[in-house]
Amino acid sequence: MEQENETRMEEDELFEKIKSGEVSLRKIEKYTDANTAVKLRRQAVEEMSDISFKNIQNHNIDAEEVARKNIENMIGAVQIPLGVAGPLKVNGEYADGDYHIPLATTEGALVASINRGCSVITRSDGANVRIFQDVMTRAPAFKVENVARAQEFVEWIKKPDTIKHMQDKISDITSHGELVDVDPYVLGNTVYLRFSYDTKDAMGMNMVTIATNTLVDLIEDEFGADPISLSGNMCTDKKPAAINSIQGRGKTVVAETEIPKKVIEDRLKSTPEEMAEVNYRKNLLGSARAGSLGYNAHAANVIAAMNIACGQDTAHVVEGSNTITTMEVTKYGDLYCSVTLPSLLVGTVGGGTGIGTQKDCLDLLGVAGSGHPPGSNAKKLAEIIASSVLAGEISLIGAQAAGHLARAHAELGRGGF
Ligand SMILES: CC(C)(COP(=O)([O-])OP(=O)([O-])OC[C@H]1O[C@@H](n2cnc3c(N)ncnc32)[C@H](O)[C@@H]1OP(=O)([O-])[O-])[C@@H](O)C(=O)NCCC(=O)NCCSC(=O)C[C@@](C)(O)CC(=O)[O-]
Numbered sequence: 501m502e503q504e505n506e507t508r509m510e511e512d513e514l515f516e517k518i519k520s521g522e523v524s525l526r527k528i529e530k531y532t533d534a535n536t537a538v539k540l541r542r543q544a545v546e547e548m549s550d551i552s553f554k555n556i557q558n559h560n561i562d563a564e565e566v567a568r569k570n571i572e573n574m575i576g577a578v579q580i581p582l583g584v585a586g587p588l589k590v591n592g593e594y595a596d597g598d599y600h601i602p603l604a605t606t607e608g609a610l611v612a613s614i615n616r617g618c619s620v621i622t623r624s625d626g627a628n629v630r631i632f633q634d635v636m637t638r639a640p641a642f643k644v645e646n647v648a649r650a651q652e653f654v655e656w657i658k659k660p661d662t663i664k665h666m667q668d669k670i671s672d673i674t675s676h677g678e679l680v681d682v683d684p685y686v687l688g689n690t691v692y693l694r695f696s697y698d699t700k701d702a703m704g705m706n707m708v709t710i711a712t713n714t715l716v717d718l719i720e721d722e723f724g725a726d727p728i729s730l731s732g733n734m735c736t737d738k739k740p741a742a743i744n745s746i747q748g749r750g751k752t753v754v755a756e757t758e759i760p761k762k763v764i765e766d767r768l769k770s771t772p773e774e775m776a777e778v779n780y781r782k783n784l785l786g787s788a789r790a791g792s793l794g795y796n797a798h799a800a801n802v803i804a805a806m807n808i809a810c811g812q813d814t815a816h817v818v819e820g821s822n823t824i825t826t827m828e829v830t831k832y833g834d835l836y837c838s839v840t841l842p843s844l845l846v847g848t849v850g851g852g853t854g855i856g857t858q859k860d861c862l863d864l865l866g867v868a869g870s871g872h873p874p875g876s877n878a879k880k881l882a883e884i885i886a887s888s889v890l891a892g893e894i895s896l897i898g899a900q901a902a903g904h905l906a907r908a909h910a911e912l913g914r915g916g917f
Pocket residue numbers: 607609610611612613614615616617619767768769797798801895896899904905908909912
């Protein structure tokens with residue numbers, strides 16, 4: 501950021517100007533390098549709040565790296581303990597092998613549980629996992645004169661020539677992103693266009709937002725619809741929404757395993773019948789009665805811990821929690837288990853994936869940066885996360901079937917080992 505400094509100032513002089521309000525907290529980088537700016541901002545906050553930080557200054561993040569794209573008004577960093585579960589055997593199209601799973605959390609018993617689930621899956625010959633759809637969506641809202649005009653708009657947008665024209669336009673904006681499709685939704689005189697893109701190894705929200713902005717301009721110029729908002733909430737980003745469960749968003753991933761009865765008895769202290777019953781009455785019936793969009797036990801736990809560890813956008817736990825878990829006793833008396841994640845949003849480039857500690861975690865999984873071909877690293881990460889969600893579901897349902905949930909949290913979540 502140094503090249504952007506308007507006028508370099510000595511630290512003492514700058515600190516006085518920050519304290520007096522002459523230089524606002526958010527403009528400090530204009531007068532010094534990013535790391536000094538972080539230090540001065542923190543010291544100013546300490547003085548203004550009359551406290552003395554003991555911890556947040558202790559980190560190894562280079563503000564020169566992150567201040568430009570990951571954070572504004574930086575004053576330090578918060579640490580979250582990192583644990584590891586595994587090995588987890590994954591039989592995917594992109595992830596094929598045994599993996600150690602990085603999990604950043606403060607919830608005692610969570611890593612132990614996922615670790616147990618990994619051991620069960622690995623002893624059951626692994627998790628079979630496949631990706632069924634991979635598109636990131638952005639849905640702007642347009643206002644039109646009336647319903648007849650809405651119909652013309654929908655017909656125009658779905659014309660092959662229009663789509664080709666928009667695809668050509670996108671290729672000027674991004675070398676990795678590709679417009680795949682557009683789905684129109686009409687509500688009175690409002691039309692939502694849900695654009696779907698292949699974003700390769702990027703989770704893609706910046707990419708598709710920038711690309712869609714260009715398409716909104718094109719539509720306004722060439723069709724004349726009135727753009728109201730670049731995001732019309734039918735995307736749907738970071739909110740619980742049935743459209744993501746039904747149409748998918750990001751990666752739609754399914755992972756399954758078949759656990760021998762003996763493994764359930766030995767490792768989970770339960771039986772296939774008991775676990776299937778708990779899954780049915782809890783994850784399926786209980787969720788239906790509650791009006792939940794997530795028919796699972798704690799997919800969000802695993803996705804949150806992996807998202808934090810691997811530099812993903814933590815708010816996308818919302819989409820991931822749409823997961824549906826099934827368990828059924830097979831004709832051999834074993835237990836078939838699956839998780840279906842309709843909307844898992846992950847990437848291995850961009851966002852927080854380049855920060856040192858987060859990149860270490862991506863390296864552990866062998867997915868840091870661009871894949872060969874592009875897109876393959878993000879798909880591999882998605883397969884590993886879905887398999888880890890399966891591990892979490894198996895262990896927690898096992899614990900609830902065995903009546904061990906409260907005991908586990910009393911022992912591991914309150915200081916016991
Ligand atoms: C806690 C366990 C795993 C004990 O499970 P256990 O079977 O009694 O323990 P064990 O000592 O026999 O160990 C079995 C395996 O568990 C793992 N394990 C065991 N201990 C550790 C440890 N310290 N560190 C790492 N791994 C551990 C490890 O894999 C071990 O195998 P080994 O290595 O011995 O061959 C089990 O009772 C369990 O999984 N309980 C469920 C806990 C859980 O899933 N918590 C998640 C959060 S719950 C929540 O937030 C959501 C909720 C509950 O509200 C959602 C809902 O509504 O359902």
